Amino acid sequence: MSNPILVEVLRGALVESRHSGAVAVVDADGGRVLALGDVEQPVYPRSAVKALQAFPLIESGAADRFGLGPEALALACASHSGEPEHVATAMRMLALAGLDASALECGAHWPIHQPSAHALARAGGTAGAIHNNCSGKHAGFLCVACAMDAAPTHYVDAAHPVQRLVRATLEDVIGAVLSQDVCATDGCSAPTWAMPLVALARGFARFGTGLGLTPGRAKAAARLLEACAAQAWHVAGTGRFCTEVMQRFGARVFVKTGAEGVYCAALPEQGLGIALKCDDGAGRAAEVTLAATLARFLPKDTDRAALERFVRPTLSNWNGIAVGSIRPTDALTLY
Amino acid sequence: MSNPILVEVLRGALVESRHSGAVAVVDADGGRVLALGDVEQPVYPRSAVKALQAFPLIESGAADRFGLGPEALALACASHSGEPEHVATAMRMLALAGLDASALECGAHWPIHQPSAHALARAGGTAGAIHNNCSGKHAGFLCVACAMDAAPTHYVDAAHPVQRLVRATLEDVIGAVLSQDVCATDGCSAPTWAMPLVALARGFARFGTGLGLTPGRAKAAARLLEACAAQAWHVAGTGRFCTEVMQRFGARVFVKTGAEGVYCAALPEQGLGIALKCDDGAGRAAEVTLAATLARFLPKDTDRAALERFVRPTLSNWNGIAVGSIRPTDALTLY
Numbered sequence: 001m002s003n004p005i006l007v008e009v010l011r012g013a014l015v016e017s018r019h020s021g022a023v024a025v026v027d028a029d030g031g032r033v034l035a036l037g038d039v040e041q042p043v044y045p046r047s048a049v050k051a052l053q054a055f056p057l058i059e060s061g062a063a064d065r066f067g068l069g070p071e072a073l074a075l076a077c078a079s080h081s082g083e084p085e086h087v088a089t090a091m092r093m094l095a096l097a098g099l100d101a102s103a104l105e106c107g108a109h110w111p112i113h114q115p116s117a118h119a120l121a122r123a124g125g126t127a128g129a130i131h132n133n134c135s136g137k138h139a140g141f142l143c144v145a146c147a148m149d150a151a152p153t154h155y156v157d158a159a160h161p162v163q164r165l166v167r168a169t170l171e172d173v174i175g176a177v178l179s180q181d182v183c184a185t186d187g188c189s190a191p192t193w194a195m196p197l198v199a200l201a202r203g204f205a206r207f208g209t210g211l212g213l214t215p216g217r218a219k220a221a222a223r224l225l226e227a228c229a230a231q232a233w234h235v236a237g238t239g240r241f242c243t244e245v246m247q248r249f250g251a252r253v254f255v256k257t258g259a260e261g262v263y264c265a266a267l268p269e270q271g272l273g274i275a276l277k278c279d280d281g282a283g284r285a286a287e288v289t290l291a292a293t294l295a296r297f298l299p300k301d302t303d304r305a306a307l308e309r310f311v312r313p314t315l316s317n318w319n320g321i322a323v324g325s326i327r328p329t330d331a332l333t334l335y
Numbered sequence: 336m337s338n339p340i341l342v343e344v345l346r347g348a349l350v351e352s353r354h355s356g357a358v359a360v361v362d363a364d365g366g367r368v369l370a371l372g373d374v375e376q377p378v379y380p381r382s383a384v385k386a387l388q389a390f391p392l393i394e395s396g397a398a399d400r401f402g403l404g405p406e407a408l409a410l411a412c413a414s415h416s417g418e419p420e421h422v423a424t425a426m427r428m429l430a431l432a433g434l435d436a437s438a439l440e441c442g443a444h445w446p447i448h449q450p451s452a453h454a455l456a457r458a459g460g461t462a463g464a465i466h467n468n469c470s471g472k473h474a475g476f477l478c479v480a481c482a483m484d485a486a487p488t489h490y491v492d493a494a495h496p497v498q499r500l501v502r503a504t505l506e507d508v509i510g511a512v513l514s515q516d517v518c519a520t521d522g523c524s525a526p527t528w529a530m531p532l533v534a535l536a537r538g539f540a541r542f543g544t545g546l547g548l549t550p551g552r553a554k555a556a557a558r559l560l561e562a563c564a565a566q567a568w569h570v571a572g573t574g575r576f577c578t579e580v581m582q583r584f585g586a587r588v589f590v591k592t593g594a595e596g597v598y599c600a601a602l603p604e605q606g607l608g609i610a611l612k613c614d615d616g617a618g619r620a621a622e623v624t625l626a627a628t629l630a631r632f633l634p635k636d637t638d639r640a641a642l643e644r645f646v647r648p649t650l651s652n653w654n655g656i657a658v659g660s661i662r663p664t665d666a667l668t669l670y
Binding site (some may be wrong): 002009011012013014016017018019020042043044105106107108109110114117118119121122124132181182183184185186187188189192194260261279280281284285297317318319320321323 | 337344346347348349351352353354355377379431440441442443444445449452453457458459461467487516517518519520521522523524527529595596614615616617620652653654655656658659
């Protein structure tokens with residue numbers, strides 16, 4: 001089955017590249033408000049599901065025991081850019097649990113934020129696990145391990161108590177079983193379980209509303225949602241889509257990117273969850289697809305114009321000359 | 336019209352992402368040996384056509400007048416990684432023409448080669464036009480301008496004598512007219528003209544064989560081809576596909592990447608030119624598509640096994656754990 005082309009990239013007068021994909025918008029019961037393309041397809045949610053992976057951080061009592069504030073909770077849900085304050089928050093989370101960066105099992109990479117990477121190099125530093133965009137999530141996993149009195153080692157193994165807890169939590173929130181044969185390894189070595197796109201969307205409808213969750217889980221969701229809205233910079237970083245959208249719309253919109261063209265979102269006031277996957281894994285197309293979907297589902301009295309530069313971004317070259325643009329297709333905007 | 340899926344990206348047991356595209360393999364007369372997908376579609380060749388843009392560097396007499404050796408000629412055809420020796424060669428080219436880096440109009444970016452970028456930062460340097468992957472092509476344009484006694488300014492404008500010469504040369508080599516309405520601006524601000532994929536492939540069949548070119552143009556092609564084969568590191572850089580393939584196969588295979596999923600190649604001994612475009616612009620898919628196409632058309636007694644790691648690359652995560660792979664589909668390998 002072939003998914004529709006959702007996004008076009010223009011250069012000069014011609015379409016230079018095209019991206020196809022699928023979009024699911026559902027309510028907390030799984031009722032479908034929009035289904036573009038194959039929304040039953042299993043997708044690895046990758047980092048888009050970090051907020052759901054962070055439920056145990058609240059529910060295990062780790063957040064309270066270690067005194068994690070909104071910045072730390074937002075960073076646990078983040079794919080951060082490795083800017084100095086992201087790194088400092090991750091270090092603080094580890095220190096509060098009595099650990100340091102050597103406990104991280106996410107692997108090292110240079111900060112995504114280029115000026116921070118160059119500043120690090122200029123200062124004689126090098127890439128570490130603490131700069132990994134997942135270091136906040138991993139610091140969160142380690143806090144959970146400590147709160148559970150589980151070993152703070154091999155915590156990325158699917159059989160470790162932390163990951164068993166994460167998996168059971170995901171299954172409850174999305175309302176689907178995650179079997180071992182759809183378990184793969186993420187970029188940061190944590191397990192990632194493929195799940196139907198509609199189930200992923202339902203998980204975010206529940207995350208945004210608390211509907212369909214136990215009272216305790218609904219409270220945890222609200223606390224994570226509030227933290228991400230208040231500390232949107234900690235969820236991504238300077239100039240990033242997730243940060244800019246949540247800074248603009250506050251708790252009315254939760255958005256989170258994942259690798260390979262996945263994006264998830266929650267619109268709490270509308271009671272909706274959104275999950276989308278670009279077939280080819282392109283982040284630029286996932287962003288435009290999400291922006292167009294948000295613009296469609298946000299109420300008319302919202303400042304939807306603020307989304308326009310994300311719906312139709314201009315492409316500039318190395319001299320800052322506008323050379324093209326990215327735009328949603330009619331398949332995405334006219335339904 | 337929908338192009339076939341040519342490449343799949345696997346994570347664990349599942350296909351995570353998919354790439355569609357078109358491939359044209361033709362001889363110097365334009366005779367089609369392979370046509371997958373829409374090979375008539377106009378594509379911006381972007382950097383894949385740099386070797387053809389470099390003909391005027393030979394034909395204008397600039398290469399001889401300024402004493403450009405194989406390294407400089409290869410760099411003029413390159414999307415280089417900005418490693419120190421690439422930068423040094425670009426500086427030498429400019430100096431031989433009596434110019435310096437301030438004459439470059441390609442815009443600044445940090446070296447593509449991450450260790451070189453970090454070394455530059457560590458040494459207190461910053462991104463310059465000389466580090467732009469196109470600085471060799473631009474140094475070549477400037478050498479042509481000087482040899483033509485044209486102004487070494489605004490040389491990226493389509494109306495400048497250098498670009499008029501480049502355009503006329505491209506039209507001759509590919510055997511198609513390039514009209515103003517298919518002219519766009521490249522990342523480095525030079526003009527890029529959309530051309531049918533089959534015409535682009537034919538241009539590379541002619542480039543590789545000299546067939547269909549005037550004797551002088553055929554000599555220029557042979558000189559550029561020889562320079563790129565001898566100085567393959569200068570065409571791309573450490574660990575890059577173009578460099579590794581040409582280092583392995585020498586003058587038997589010419590390959591050149593372009594932005595947005597374009598790849599061109601010449602197989603001089605087989606008399607073939609190859610041009611391909613991945614619909615979504617993904618470089619990873621273009622590489623696998625080209626590697627699979629080369630493996631198909633290189634004779635059986637060639638060391639085709641050397642291509643295998645490019646045909647089916649392993650994907651590793653930040654801890655070096657193999658998490659997946661990329662592979663060509665049957666649509667690409669069974670025809």
